[in-house]
Amino acid sequence: MKRVAVIGVGQTTYGLYPERTLKSLFADAAKAAFADVEKGIDPGDIDEAFIGTLSTGGSQLGNFAPLMLESAGMAGVSGRHVENACASSGYAFRDACRAVASGSARIAVAGGIEKMSDLPRERNRSWLGVSGDVEWERLAGTNFPGIYAMMARRHMHEFATTKAQITGVAVKNRDHAVANPKAQFRKSMTLDKALAAPNLAAPFCLADACGITDGASMVILCDFDIARDFTDRPVEVVGSGGGSDYVAIHDRPSITRLPAARKAAREAYEEAGIGPGDIDLAEVHDCFTIAEILAYADLGFCEEAEAGHWVEEGVTRLGGEKPVNVSGGLIGKGHPIGATGTGQIYELANQLRGRADEPSRQVANARYGLAHNVGGSGGSVAVHILKAVE
């Protein structure tokens, strides 16, 4: 099994681009990733490509990957579209790592894209539900705000977690996003104002949810042994874990934990030979505020009952003991579904190279970074651990 390195990363600024095409958005992310490889690389050098998306733009149902590849100067490259709901590009990254680790690809790319602004707001609401169990959840009228609200209610009941602690995740992540030029929501929000936002699905108000976002991201990976031919600062992928679960949450023994995340984290830590205490920063899947609180325990950072307090005490703020979502996360940076997984890798790679786009938001001396990417309400989860290389 070969060691795998990330040698270049690119991401569009997340936002709403109703006038842009899918092809041009993806091409922008790819161009940025190629430009990030300091010693130069040619799109023709790519052996294998993995493109994550949920909706395929609604229309290009088949052969989505070749279409993105031709738009980005990679026509001909062996590629495929990978779908795991909101964890689509987390899995694209996982499979790209394997292609390189197996030795069959020297250089691979993993990317993702989503253009949610193609649909009116109401259609997005209904469309997103099709990553839950359509027969048993979506057709019964449940959608993701409702599903995660149930998880939040149960967490409040079992662990005395407060609404202020939960919504505190949004306040933190919006604060982080202010300094991120690639983020969609760059305006901070006080806890009072967040708590006073209109109701979404109790206990959630609008501030507890991520928004509607367009965006794309792409990362370039290669055999670690040749990484320095392309860059002086590669980042090593030292751990990859994956898990799935029953898609409908009523089939799970508990709704305050995601077994798929716990399995994925266990595998990633084991492969990396480290534990949760070694992680210097994490990008976790805060599609709703409660999801980040669940992640703290699922990733082994703390116990379930401590998670709410961690938010309150600022443990996971930039400058805190365990910074989480310094990019702004899904709530602050934005959540263009298929792009999120490799967008997390974009942030980690930059941080681990000491190259956060704004010095003010650089995590000092970060050695290990973790990405946690969740599909739907935990039907699929990918966890990756990246390591800074001297």
Add this chain to the structure above:
Amino acid sequence: MKRVAVIGVGQTTYGLYPERTLKSLFADAAKAAFADVEKGIDPGDIDEAFIGTLSTGGSQLGNFAPLMLESAGMAGVSGRHVENACASSGYAFRDACRAVASGSARIAVAGGIEKMSDLPRERNRSWLGVSGDVEWERLAGTNFPGIYAMMARRHMHEFATTKAQITGVAVKNRDHAVANPKAQFRKSMTLDKALAAPNLAAPFCLADACGITDGASMVILCDFDIARDFTDRPVEVVGSGGGSDYVAIHDRPSITRLPAARKAAREAYEEAGIGPGDIDLAEVHDCFTIAEILAYADLGFCEEAEAGHWVEEGVTRLGGEKPVNVSGGLIGKGHPIGATGTGQIYELANQLRGRADEPSRQVANARYGLAHNVGGSGGSVAVHILKAVE
């Protein structure tokens, strides 16, 4: 890079099952694959799963793989949905091979499924076009019969290929399907009758196209070194190749060859260390008759100008020098889009173990088998070479 073995294969009988659910169809294929592992295997032993489909049943847009996995006793397994139009499960198989080759998965499954009967015939016609370039082909009114008809016309013009040679592919493959209990169209058809079928898109008549099919297939792979713990007759995967192309055929320099297939074949032969002459049988992607004729040359079996004569002379019939699509192919066995790639592996594995379901259709002394799986009109292609193991 570890060696990879196929240790079990399963496939539903292809046909029309409007009353069946996607979950139950996939579960049937999985159950058959598990039962095929003679020394026994537990679904809980699976480390990684790759599920190919184009349509995701229309409704389960996200988290499709976890849903299929839970239906087949594999809840929890790290899985993802792979899409490359009609080459979806050919690519699922490619990625499953890599997961095992890298050493990160000991045992993996690759499968595929499609349920086309959920849509009325007219909707299928329009829906299938979305694997072409939607903006430049589909929205301009072109669909796959039209696209492949243009390829056929050009082949007739350049190489003096005749309509009787082209339609002869359908006659051969329908003949082959008669003996295949898993095939959908088990009725032979004379060339005269085939040529007299109603017009589809000139030069094609209805006999030149595959039909509307429901079905699922799944194969189980593992590290070659442990294969004999599960079966006395493993089959080795000795070559895997992949390629993509411009999705719209007007962007390609020639429409009588698929560069993606040529690239994929070259890679697969190179990895296997053999050439086209060593292949004892092939399952190729005959979505339309002309596609099989293109495949003969793309795979290096013969020159483009010879391909039509090969059909006429019976070279690719069971008992001929180079048997192609002894299962019946997509035209005779059926083409449940996402299931076709691993369905081809199902046939090859059985043939290479000397276990064709009917002795009459066993290819004698087959050592190397090749699978050629095409997405759309060649936007993506996967080629695999399997080898019999003593």
